[in-house]
Amino acid sequence: MATDDGFERTYPEIDDWTDSRELLANARKQAEERQLDDVFIVDIDSHISDGGNWPEIMDYVEDPVIREAASAFGDGSKRGAFLNGTNGLQWQNVWGRIPHGQGLKEAVEESELSRETILARRCMDQMGLDYQVMFPNAMLFLGMHPVPEMEIHLATAYNRWLVERVLPEDPRIKAMMYLPFNNPVEAEETVKRFLGKPGVAGFLVTSSRHKPVHANEYMRLYGMLEETGQVLGFHTHLNWQDEYTSQLNRFISMHAISFVLCNLVHLTNWIINGLPERFPKLKVMWIESGIAWLPFIMQRLDHEYMMRTSEAPLLTKLPSEYMRDMFYTTQPMERTNETLLAASMDAMNAETQMLFASDWPHWDFDLPATIWDLPFLDEAAKRNILGYNAARIFDLEIPEKYRAMAAE
Amino acid sequence: MSELFVAKVEDMADRERRIVVEGGLEIGVFRLGDEFFAWESNCPHAGGPVCQGRIMNRVNEVLDDEKRAHGYEFVEADVHIICPWHGYEFNIRTGIHPGQPETRLRGFPVTVREGAVYVAV
Numbered sequence: 187m188a189t190d191d192g193f194e195r196t197y198p199e200i201d202d203w204t205d206s207r208e209l210l211a212n213a214r215k216q217a218e219e220r221q222l223d224d225v226f227i228v229d230i231d232s233h234i235s236d237g238g239n240w241p242e243i244m245d246y247v248e249d250p251v252i253r254e255a256a257s258a259f260g261d262g263s264k265r266g267a268f269l270n271g272t273n274g275l276q277w278q279n280v281w282g283r284i285p286h287g288q289g290l291k292e293a294v295e296e297s298e299l300s301r302e303t304i305l306a307r308r309c310m311d312q313m314g315l316d317y318q319v320m321f322p323n324a325m326l327f328l329g330m331h332p333v334p335e336m337e338i339h340l341a342t343a344y345n346r347w348l349v350e351r352v353l354p355e356d357p358r359i360k361a362m363m364y365l366p367f368n369n370p371v372e373a374e375e376t377v378k379r380f381l382g383k384p385g386v387a388g389f390l391v392t393s394s395r396h397k398p399v400h401a402n403e404y405m406r407l408y409g410m411l412e413e414t415g416q417v418l419g420f421h422t423h424l425n426w427q428d429e430y431t432s433q434l435n436r437f438i439s440m441h442a443i444s445f446v447l448c449n450l451v452h453l454t455n456w457i458i459n460g461l462p463e464r465f466p467k468l469k470v471m472w473i474e475s476g477i478a479w480l481p482f483i484m485q486r487l488d489h490e491y492m493m494r495t496s497e498a499p500l501l502t503k504l505p506s507e508y509m510r511d512m513f514y515t516t517q518p519m520e521r522t523n524e525t526l527l528a529a530s531m532d533a534m535n536a537e538t539q540m541l542f543a544s545d546w547p548h549w550d551f552d553l554p555a556t557i558w559d560l561p562f563l564d565e566a567a568k569r570n571i572l573g574y575n576a577a578r579i580f581d582l583e584i585p586e587k588y589r590a591m592a593a594e
Numbered sequence: 595m596s597e598l599f600v601a602k603v604e605d606m607a608d609r610e611r612r613i614v615v616e617g618g619l620e621i622g623v624f625r626l627g628d629e630f631f632a633w634e635s636n637c638p639h640a641g642g643p644v645c646q647g648r649i650m651n652r653v654n655e656v657l658d659d660e661k662r663a664h665g666y667e668f669v670e671a672d673v674h675i676i677c678p679w680h681g682y683e684f685n686i687r688t689g690i691h692p693g694q695p696e697t698r699l700r701g702f703p704v705t706v707r708e709g710a711v712y713v714a715v
């Protein structure tokens with residue numbers, strides 16, 4: 187059967203170069219079986235990027251010396267210029283077993299459109315998405331860059347490339363702007379510069395970094411984001427070099443812990459230092475740490491707060507109550523124990539606080555059916571998690587066809 | 595019950611697989627030596643196209659008499675099909691996930707007749 191754009195399946199062995207319409211053909215099937223094309227779906231987090239456009243992004247570097255220096259990398263191609271990515275990302279595909287885990291290498295047609303837009307459309311069409319928030323892989327490591335200023339150069343180039351090149355190509359693609367968070371003043375400048383640009387859906391901190399989120403130097407930034415109603419996302423990532431994680435000899439072990447550890451630290455600092463009291467209207471979102479960590483830290487903080495209240499004097503209620511005011515993306519949704527998953531989602535008021543994310547094309551991506559098939563949620567909760575919570579929080583326009591359906 | 599032609603025996607090499615499609619049903623048919631096995635290409639994890647994945651042998655960790663670890667080895671007897679979506683592995687002879695026997699593929703009978711392979715659906 188051909189897709190709308192004429193793609194025909196050939197059922198090959200799937201490898202690194204397989205077309206994502208072939209790879210995701212079963213996602214289309216799932217969408218049709220469940221009538222998900224009648225459900226408004228927003229994917230809060232995807233990583234369609236294979237590094238192929240990095241040379242193009244380097245042309246958006248504003249410092250002329252750095253821009254020129256990019257040519258010294260990648261045998262003159264600028265590929266990977268200045269990036270501090272660790273090998274961890276190269277282990278995502280379980281040594282060849284999950285080909286797309288290493289990034290999509292498929293061919294795309296000759297087009298004026300960026301490769302990212304073409305690949306995002308393939309995914310959105312197969313999964314039945316209405317909007318997809320895009321975030322390139324390369325940026326995930328920048329918080330640990332040994333040259334702090336490099337985060338500013340690369341973040342600005344990347345934000346400009348997204349806003350000037352990619353986002354105008356398709357209104358279904360959105361992006362959260364990268365905040366060069368190790369440089370608080372520059373992070374404020376990033377907000378001022380990109381706020382309100384078409385397709386910009388908030389601002390994002392990559393969580394792998396050693397910067398306490400409660401430092402006074404960030405208060406102006408948080409105030410700006412609160413005042414302008416923007417989402418502040420903390421996107422988790424790995425760090426295999428920390429003293430504890432460096433003892434873990436398998437990717438599975440490091441990934442299970444490291445992708446939670448950074449957000450555990452930042453969320454704990456966020457709450458215990460009373461930031462929700464200081465910025466009560468700021469929309470804070472925790473991205474890609476899954477769900478299972480939440481009942482752990484919720485109980486742990488509540489238990490200790492009752493005994494050590496004087497150490498968190500700005501709080502006027504339990505840590506878990508602040509947690510229930512924040513937002514969480516669902517992926518990677520741990521679901522080997524349905525009882526625990528149901529309790530965890532219930533504990534965090536998933537119906538209003540959780541948002542679907544695919545993380546496509548990473549090795550542990552989720553599908554809309556992941557949420558739709560949960561037996562313990564009612565349909566309204568599923569629709570909220572899949573799309574309506576995102577529409578509310580990011581102020582996204584809901585397409586007319588859904589509004590008409592709701593009115594019927 | 596109907597029978598679908600898969601391939602001529604001589605056209606399928608050892609460790610080769612074919613995907614046959616009947617309506618919405620996709621079936622992977624695998625050859626291991628002189629034996630054939632057929633499984634639905636619909637992964638019990640999240641519905642991925644499991645039979646289009648890589649075929650690799652089971653991995654084992656090598657321990658010595660004192661239970662010290664000495665790296666990995668492939669187990670020749672256990673051939674796995676690996677779902678390309680998230681990596682669930684299934685033994686091609688049994689359809690069973692090596693870490694949890696209840697997680698298994700749906701199988702179909704295969705017959706070899708007059709030099710050709712057929713799967714019954």
Ligand code: FES
Nearest residue numbers: 637639640642677
């Ligand atoms: S769908 Fe097969 S491993 Fe997830």
